[in-house]
Amino acid sequence: MDMQLKDARVIVTAGASGIGREIVQAFVDEGARVVTCDIDEGALADLSGGVLGLVCDVSDADAAGAFMADAIAYLGGLDALVNNAGIAGPTAGIADIDPHDWARTLDVCLTGHFNITRAAVGALRKSDNASITNMSSAAGRLGFANRAAYAAAKWGVIGFTKSLALELGPDRIRANAILPGLVAGDRQRRVMEARSQAQGKTMAQIEADAFAHVSIKDYVTARQIADQVLMLASPRGRTVSGQAIAVDGDLGMLG
Numbered sequence: 001m002d003m004q005l006k007d008a009r010v011i012v013t014a015g016a017s018g019i020g021r022e023i024v025q026a027f028v029d030e031g032a033r034v035v036t037c038d039i040d041e042g043a044l045a046d047l048s049g050g051v052l053g054l055v056c057d058v059s060d061a062d063a064a065g066a067f068m069a070d071a072i073a074y075l076g077g078l079d080a081l082v083n084n085a086g087i088a089g090p091t092a093g094i095a096d097i098d099p100h101d102w103a104r105t106l107d108v109c110l111t112g113h114f115n116i117t118r119a120a121v122g123a124l125r126k127s128d129n130a131s132i133t134n135m136s137s138a139a140g141r142l143g144f145a146n147r148a149a150y151a152a153a154k155w156g157v158i159g160f161t162k163s164l165a166l167e168l169g170p171d172r173i174r175a176n177a178i179l180p181g182l183v184a185g186d187r188q189r190r191v192m193e194a195r196s197q198a199q200g201k202t203m204a205q206i207e208a209d210a211f212a213h214v215s216i217k218d219y220v221t222a223r224q225i226a227d228q229v230l231m232l233a234s235p236r237g238r239t240v241s242g243q244a245i246a247v248d249g250d251l252g253m254l255g
Contacts, residue, residue, distance in 0.1 A: 003234040006031035009075035014085035016043035022222035035071040058112030068119035078123035080233040083113040089150040091194040109153035130173040144254045165242030174241035181248025184219035216249030
């Protein structure tokens with residue numbers, strides 16, 4: 001299916017690995033022009049398909065502003081913004097979370113979205129197919145025991161997204177959030193390993209617990225997330241805005 005994204009001007013944060021890299025590649029496959037950023041300079045060097053990769057920590061407002069200025073100038077404008085940057089944050093009971101770890105999680109997962117979006121709005125207002133897609137999580141609608149910092153940030157992303165949709169709708173800029181569930185990959189494995197250590201359970205037990213409350217008992221793939229992003233950024237998604245879209249196999253509980 002032609003998603004009508006040829007020559008679309010796209011910025012994806014944290015696009016050097018994992019879900020972000022799959023999103024970048026999906027846009028490239030559709031003929032879009034893509035700029036991404038990441039804190040991993042080595043991973044950025046491995047990008048292909050004409051993608052421009054720049055080093056940036058999105059939690060730093062000045063760095064985010066400079067990255068966006070360079071990216072928008074390189075692309076000659078902006079049609080689609082994908083706020084994908086995030087970190088897992090601490091796995092611990094609320095009394096044991098280090099305040100620095102709490103703040104760092106919100107800085108990357110929520111304030112980073114704000115920093116990037118704030119710098120993007122002017123260019124998006126000039127596009128005839130403007131979209132913002134923010135990466136939230138199933139934890140952003142269900143909560144997550146022993147992952148309070150991450151869940152709080154991801155709930156915040158949904159509120160941020162809905163507010164953007166209301167504020168920017170008159171400018172014909174749509175904003176949506178995607179809520180992945182259990183996504184196959186190294187990041188999910190690391191999260192499960194941390195829970196295994198924290199709870200004194202084997203990895204097999206942690207995985208069984210995770211899938212106990214999922215209707216479709218399989219991991220979501222990064223490509224499935226990328227496909228949803230493409231639809232939202234495509235003209236085919238021009239009237240979809242203000243939505244928190246779960247891609248999680250009907251996940252009912254995290255914990």
